[in-house]
Amino acid sequence: MGTNPVTSSRFEASTVRDVAARAGVSASTVSRVLGGTYPVAEATRAKVLRAMRDLDYVLNANARALGSTTNKTVAFVVDDVTGPFYAHIARGVEEQAAAEGLLCLLCTTHGDPQRVLAVVERMREQRADAVVVVGGAWDDKDYRDRMDHFGRALDKVGSRLALIGRPPLSRGVPATVVEYDNEGGAFAMTSHLLSAGHRRIVYLGRVPGLSTSSQRLDGYRRAHEMLDVPVDPRLIVDGTFSRAFGYQGTSELLAGGVGFTALFAATDMVAAGVLQALRERGVRVPDDVAVAGYDDIPLAIDVYPTLTTVNIPHEELGRTAVRLALHRDEHPESQHQVLGTHIVVRDSTRRSGR
Amino acid sequence: MGTNPVTSSRFEASTVRDVAARAGVSASTVSRVLGGTYPVAEATRAKVLRAMRDLDYVLNANARALGSTTNKTVAFVVDDVTGPFYAHIARGVEEQAAAEGLLCLLCTTHGDPQRVLAVVERMREQRADAVVVVGGAWDDKDYRDRMDHFGRALDKVGSRLALIGRPPLSRGVPATVVEYDNEGGAFAMTSHLLSAGHRRIVYLGRVPGLSTSSQRLDGYRRAHEMLDVPVDPRLIVDGTFSRAFGYQGTSELLAGGVGFTALFAATDMVAAGVLQALRERGVRVPDDVAVAGYDDIPLAIDVYPTLTTVNIPHEELGRTAVRLALHRDEHPESQHQVLGTHIVVRDSTRRSGR
DNA sequence: CTGAAAGCGCTAACAG
DNA sequence: CTGTTAGCGCTTTCAG
Numbered sequence A, B: 001m002g003t004n005p006v007t008s009s010r011f012e013a014s015t016v017r018d019v020a021a022r023a024g025v026s027a028s029t030v031s032r033v034l035g036g037t038y039p040v041a042e043a044t045r046a047k048v049l050r051a052m053r054d055l056d057y058v059l060n061a062n063a064r065a066l067g068s069t070t071n072k073t074v075a076f077v078v079d080d081v082t083g084p085f086y087a088h089i090a091r092g093v094e095e096q097a098a099a100e101g102l103l104c105l106l107c108t109t110h111g112d113p114q115r116v117l118a119v120v121e122r123m124r125e126q127r128a129d130a131v132v133v134v135g136g137a138w139d140d141k142d143y144r145d146r147m148d149h150f151g152r153a154l155d156k157v158g159s160r161l162a163l164i165g166r167p168p169l170s171r172g173v174p175a176t177v178v179e180y181d182n183e184g185g186a187f188a189m190t191s192h193l194l195s196a197g198h199r200r201i202v203y204l205g206r207v208p209g210l211s212t213s214s215q216r217l218d219g220y221r222r223a224h225e226m227l228d229v230p231v232d233p234r235l236i237v238d239g240t241f242s243r244a245f246g247y248q249g250t251s252e253l254l255a256g257g258v259g260f261t262a263l264f265a266a267t268d269m270v271a272a273g274v275l276q277a278l279r280e281r282g283v284r285v286p287d288d289v290a291v292a293g294y295d296d297i298p299l300a301i302d303v304y305p306t307l308t309t310v311n312i313p314h315e316e317l318g319r320t321a322v323r324l325a326l327h328r329d330e331h332p333e334s335q336h337q338v339l340g341t342h343i344v345v346r347d348s349t350r351r352s353g354r
Numbered sequence C: 001c002t003g004a005a006a007g008c009g010c011t012a013a014c015a016g
Numbered sequence D: 001c002t003g004t005t006a007g008c009g010c011t012t013t014c015a016g
Helices: A016-023 A027-035 A042-055 A061-065 A084-099 A113-126 A141-156 A182-195 A211-226 A243-256 A268-280 A314-326 B016-023 B027-035 B042-055 B061-065 B084-099 B113-126 B141-156 B182-195 B211-226 B243-256 B268-280 B314-326
Strands: A073-078 A103-108 A130-134 A161-164 A176-180 A201-206 A236-238 A262-265 A290-292 A309-311 A336-339 A342-344 B073-078 B103-108 B130-134 B161-164 B176-180 B201-206 B236-238 B262-265 B290-292 B309-311 B336-339 B342-344
Touching (some): A061 B113, A073 A084, A073 A113, A073 A314, A084 A103, A084 A130, A084 A314, A113 A130, A130 A141, A130 A314, A141 A161, A161 A314, A182 A201, A182 A211, A182 A262, A182 A342, A201 A211, A201 A243, A201 A268, A243 A262, A243 A268, A314 A336, B016 B027, B016 B042, B073 B314, B084 B130, B103 B113, B113 B141, B141 B161, B176 B182, B176 B314, B182 B211, B182 B262, B182 B309, B201 B211, B201 B243, B243 B268, B262 B268, B268 B290, B314 B336
Parallel strands (some): A073 A103, A073 A130, A201 A236, A201 A262, A262 A290, B073 B130, B161 B176, B176 B336, B201 B236, B201 B262, B262 B290
Antiparallel strands (some): A309 A342
């Protein structure tokens, strides 16, 4: 019974045929007990199982996938796994994939469109069951044409493009789209700020041409219109979704002399930079300036003060995208969904006095 | 040239044979231009390439993998992608895999040993080139036996077990191990605290039986011995690597009346909880209590005050593990490496006055 | 340089 | 219930 010491030579792995021979049955029978989905005499099955054990038989997934149309995998394509925003979506994707018995391939693109192309091509070769793409979408024609192409290309090999947090593609392009209510979240947050009496609210980190950004800004604007509060254009500051920009943008804002009592950061990461900049300049939050973020990543409760922000159902986005994409034939009508967002009020907008 | 509108029926994907027929050559020739690694007349190659384009030919990775021994994938097995600690290692793994032309499979186990077993089995079926496992290792025999088994089992199908941040397996078990200097980092940090004059340093979040934990505690102890500073056993507090424990453990400590001037948290996450608890009780950091963490995750610069911690080369761990595992035949001797750690001093231990 | 033929390991009709 | 017979799509000798 004792395991053999140190025998790490490269053995030929045993195959169905080897198992069949040892069990004294045919290869098909072995295949049948492997599949489990076919009647096999209990005695025979036992013999086969035993032979498998003895030979340490390992199924060859490639051989199985060949012949079938699917590879039992879903691909998750993202700029960078390192961002908490993406990491949580990744978890949802992985969990749903696992629940459906599929493996999850992780592909990063580092924002390089060229790499996205390569990745999609690679996934076609892999015959991935679904390809989930998440990350900012640019509102230009080139971009949409390319995504349209991906949708069709994947469909052609029986795979499926699934988009998270991006606007839908052209009509008729086969793809699954799961969005979250970007505009609504921004509207709710801005209303929260306005109803606390703020009249000069900075929107920090607009990224022209990025769908996520325009939607959030739309919400910001609509809330102002609702209450007939004019928006000073100088309050809307262009930038990027980064901590560094949050810091720098805030510093410049303070130096620039544009007055404001609240600051709505484009993302929580931006807000983290904002808080640091304010702290260094002795601006108190929320007493001097209220601060809000967007995304509700774990960081939001670790910064000081804890951050009021818009919650996005990260994991559910991932799970839903995978589920819809895999079961597209059963629910062809619900291939475009918009999940809800809601604000979470914490200390960065909660005023003690005044 | 206009793309055809909306034709999303399921076509039979074309095969090498289809391409061959259209190009007026044999399947082998097509295969040869696919491989690229064989002389083909320029004219022929052009014809073939053209036929591929016309037919939108897509290689079938499964068919290719069958026949060859490898699937061109490395698997990354982790408790939970969501933790920044793991996310950064994942990035290293993914990057190195991509650099070597391999795909990266993401598998999560949620700390369930049963799932690890299932995952490893699944990876054997996939014929993954390497299986990278990261996360705490338990110092018991059962655990080691199981990992030994995995190492051998993977080896048998031509794959490779790669461990990150875990102690090596039994002698002779084929596996790649990349550790980081846990003990050294803790030693350096504790020395830093001791040399600042602290004599009562809490170690918060010891997890009995977890290799990472014992190594860190060893470093803590060695630093004390070095300076002949006795360690009050009450200063070493058992717990878990979580934010929640950091908060709760600190609260109890403050209530318990055990005096201390510095607190070394087992991880940055724990430290985040510590800082919150201290702040709520009005204990000033670093003036009343200095706080240090371990891991140097991005969070460390977002908490207030910024956290002094031990840096771990996350990405390099991932990259190195993949590189070593894949090239094990070229460098059989260097299959166990220990990467360095170093402390990063920030505000949580930087005293202004006194 | 190119074609014909055989086979990777498994599954899926068809017959028994 | 079980064995036989064909492939799945690609690579790879082995001959031209």
